Amino acid sequence: MTTATVPPAQRRRFHVAPYALLIPAVAILLAALAYPVGWQIVTSLKQYGLAQQFGQPAPFVGLANYLNLFRDSQIWAVVVRSVAFCLVNAVVTVVIGVALAVLMNAVGKACRLILQIGLLLAWAMPVVAAMTVWVWLFQWHIGVVNWLLNHIGFNFTNHNWLEKPLSFYLVATIIVVWMSVPFVSFSVYAGLTQISPEVMEAAQLDGASGWRRFTQITVPMIRPVLMIVLLLQIIWDLRVFTQIRLLQDAGAPLASTDLLGTYIYRVGTGSSDFGMAAAMSVFVLILTMVLSAPYVRSLMKEDAA
Template identity: 45%
Template sequence: MTTVEPALETAPSAVEGERLTAPPGPDASRARRRRGGLTPYTLLTPAMIVLALIVGWPLLQLIVTSFQRFGRAQVFGAPPEWVWFENYADVLSDPVFYGVLARTLIFSGVCVVVTMLLGTLIALMMMRLPKGFRLLLSVGMLLAWAMPALTATVVWGWMFDTAYGVVNHVLVNWFGLEQYFQHSWLIDPLSFFFVAGIIIVWGAIPFVAFTLYAGLTQVPDEVLEAAQLDGAGGFKRFRLIVFPFLKPIFLIVTILQLIWDLRVFTQVFALQDIGGIRALTNTLGVYIYQTSIAGGDFGQGGAIAVITAVLLMSISIYYVRQVTKEEEL
């Protein structure tokens, strides 16, 4: 009895001591974060140096060039003349720039909306398809995603060709639309951007569909089944359960698509070579090329590029902030 009583007497005090222990405060969590010391920064240093050389140095040169009068003579060795903000003033006072900017924003916005809508529908369809059909659809989308942008543009340009395009052939011979006999899709700016939008959306849908499909597989089935038993239809389940659950993924994918579509170049430039009118179909990427490389005014082209970079950087900062908020939650 004497050997047991001390244990019985000390046990409550130990339990009471544990109950009186306060949970670790924010200072303890901060100390745990700092426990790594300089090791994370040391490991990141090589990558930061490479990133500064690959991205930082060309960006610095671009900014310097935007403050200079830099033409073809300077390319061959003539010293550039510093004009400071004159290039920016010329760009921001040019109505052509605002027309190109508005055209780019509208075109990118439409492409993003259509891409997100179709990508979401395909991701939902992949959840319902049998395994064999889902695999076949995945392979097809991977092939579309892996195809180079220039190759895809050339193929789609053949399909919309005025004389031999399969699109005109189908519309005339299958649907009896005689007005599309040898119809030129690329001359009119509206139909030009319709074709360019098809190419861009076609190449971007696989990324959206695969990303959202991966998120859909993580939605709890029991929550969806409970909502279905309560009488919620498919659209209501998506609006009240699926979309809130995948909201961070939708936000990130949408911002990435907007950034990529704002800087699109290959598809528009290649279609212009096939038959489009450059002055009526330029987007920001093509306009920078036309001003600097083709026009020989690298200073003004650099100013347009810096303005575009600021626009994309603003969207990127918003994207990073949203990602940081989601990680904190």
């Protein structure tokens, strides 16, 4: 838009300038991101185990690492768990986030402000600090969650939440949803405020129920923002690492609770099979790129505007 206002003469005169201005950013991106991606692609085609780390040449093995990856049932289990975890978390986050946004829109100014402050404080928490608090809340012996559940009539005395995979993932889901809902709520709320009250009133006069107004007017009107936040949640939840890793630290069995990120970390740092770790990383990168495409397209539209 602004480029159009620059007179053509000037544009021609300064034609080296934009490239010069891009040099530092491009240089750091090439060095810190593009090079590792390239290294990873090359390494994923090699046999690169312990022997290679101690100086043996790494022979090219073609797609063998990828074939192993697809044959390995343990990796499949990790992939399936990751995708399931990611979808469940993304959907639950968006549903709760939209519900809270609608609630913000429905209540008076004071209540809205209270809700917004509550969400903002949760959103602002650094992830590692948040994790230590959640580990403390779910602590098996003296944690508040067990105390509360005992208090309302269940028996959760000394219940260890992190021991069994399913309850481990339940705790992880609660934490991830708690962290991610504020962003969704604020984004959707911004979308809701764009809907004109007249349309709603007209629908109400025509006798449309609250639920019908929501599904027939609200949802279609905030559809673009809903799609974007759902997509971002899926992308972010697919690569969830910190939360899983820190919950594992607090005493969960590693093998049965690994998701993609933590699994790559373990293969890459523990067993030192860089070839396999690289192949899995490339797999994650491709998956992310594919999922990101619609989001990037919508941002490009914004750039063209």
